[in-house]
Amino acid sequence: MHYRTLGTSGIEVSEVGFGAWVIGTDWWGDRSEEQAIEMVTHAVDQGITFFDTGDVYGHGDSERLIGRALADVRDEITLGTKVGYDFYNNPQAGHGELPKDLSPEYLRTAVDRSLDRLGVDHVELLQLHNANVGEITPDVLETLDELREEGRVSAVGLALGPSIGWLAEGERAVEAEFDAVQTVFNVFEQVPGQHFIDTIRDQHADTSLIPRVPHSSGLLNEQVTPDTELAEGDHRAYRPDEWYETGWEKVDALRFLERDGERTMGQAAIQWLLSHDEVATVTPTFRTTADIDEWAAASETPPLSPEETERVRGLAETNFNVSRDDGMDSLRSSVGGEDLEDIEKGYAGS
Template identity: 70%
Template sequence: MHYRTLGDSGVEVSEVGFGAWVVGTDWWGDRGEKQALDMLEHALNRGITYFDTGDVYGHGRSEELVGEAFADRREEVTLATKVGYDFYNNPQAGHGEIPKEIIPEYLREAVEKSLDRLDTEYVDVLQLHNADVSEVDDDILETLDELREEGLIRATGWALGPSIGWLAEGDRAIAEGFDSVQLVWNLLEQEVGTHFLETIDELDAETSLIPRVPHSSGLLNEQVTPETELGEGDHRGFRPDEWYETGWEKLETLRFLEREGERTMGQASIAWLLAHDAVASVTPTFRTTEDIDEWADAGEVPALSEEELDRVAELYTTNFGIDRDDGMDSLRSSVDGADLRKADIEKQPAD
């Protein structure tokens, strides 16, 4: 495992991180408490030190499990969490988005409750969870500064979503000097990541990018194939069939990234993201310890060559040679798609 620094915060993160949305929830398949704790411990033993959770995951349960797993190893891990959704006063209805509360008083209270669940005196990275650009005013920025000065947080981040897009939010985070921006970014969904690379370059910013969904919801690691029947509650079942059908065709054009005995497609998908200097950590969705064993080694496999990187770029420019709709034409963005249109991104798959 290799390690990188998040922005200019001095916070060190492992190149492959653990997205703790898979523990404490059933959105990626249900797993018992013992399995969840075993996975967290196994990840740390494999060199993964960056663990990314959120207070809304399982309404606090994910944070509790992370806190329990590392109660005696706190100094070995970098803990990130997210706040902004008011699940304390609003029930969760399936996968629907609950109301947010992005005001100083609520954020401070939410942080204190997260610290209690995580059984820690500070979090290394505090992220605003899917905050709209209009919600983050000077008072919010001042509150984040105060939390850092008080030693309750070490770095700030902005987690974008729930759909891909949200360029206005990422651009604002980079302009305001947030240490990290978390986004959906992978070989099949590249526009937004490319846009933020350009913003970072234009502003000469230090903000780090943290890609999630590096395997495009199971396509690139082949956990979702034409024969797969997704379980009840699995969030990936909400994507249209056309998206999967075109995705499987795109995957076949990327087979050149595999090297038998040296680099799997799942590893290559992460290695491609790590080839970008602005990327600090990639957070795949681990479902088993076998996933951890394979993907934790993504930084150790042969790096993608310039020829391979150029070939990926050419394929993406031509939509992998596929000329039909993938069922994901509708855009969701916090500013009604205006940020995407301004960036000349006409169509972009949602998360």
């Protein structure tokens, strides 16, 4: 495993991190608490040191389990969590989005409760969870500064979503000198991740990117194929058929990234993200210990060559030679896609 620094915070993160949304929830399959803890400890054994959770995952269950699993190695790992959804006062309706509260009073209360569940006195990274640009007010920024000064958080970030991510919000985070922006970013879904990289470079900013969904929800690691039957409750079952059908065609166009015995397609997808200096860590969705073994090892596989990177870029400009729409445009933005129209040309998915 190789390691990078988050922004200018001095906080070290493993190039492959652990997205703990699979812990304490049933969105990616049921597992017992002991099985969940075994996955976390197995990840530590494979060199993973960055663990990213959120208070809303399982309404605190993910934080509680992560804290329990990592208690004995607290000094060796980097903890990130997210706050902003008020699940304390609102019932959850399926996978529906809960009301948010980013008032300074609520943020402080939420941080206190997260630290308590994690069993720690601070987290290295605190992220605002899906905050809209209008919610990132001067009072919120002041509260984040105070939490850092108090030593309760070391760095701050913005986690975008729940789909591909919000353009104005990511730009606001870079402008406000957040240490990190977490967003959906992968070879197939490059907007707005590539735009954020351009923004960081144009502004000479120090914000790091944390890509999530690096395998495009199972396409780039080939866990979702034409023969796959998604289990009941699997969130991917809500995607349109066109998304899968066009995705399989795109995977075939990327076969040149595989290196027999050296790099799998799933590892190449991670290495493509790591080819960007602005990317600090990549958080795949681990479902099994076999996933952990393969993707944690991606850090030490051969990096993409300049020729491979250029070939990916050329394919992205032609939508991987797929002329059909994938049916996802309306899900790619907080305002139905309109804010991405001016920047998407030249990026994948345009």
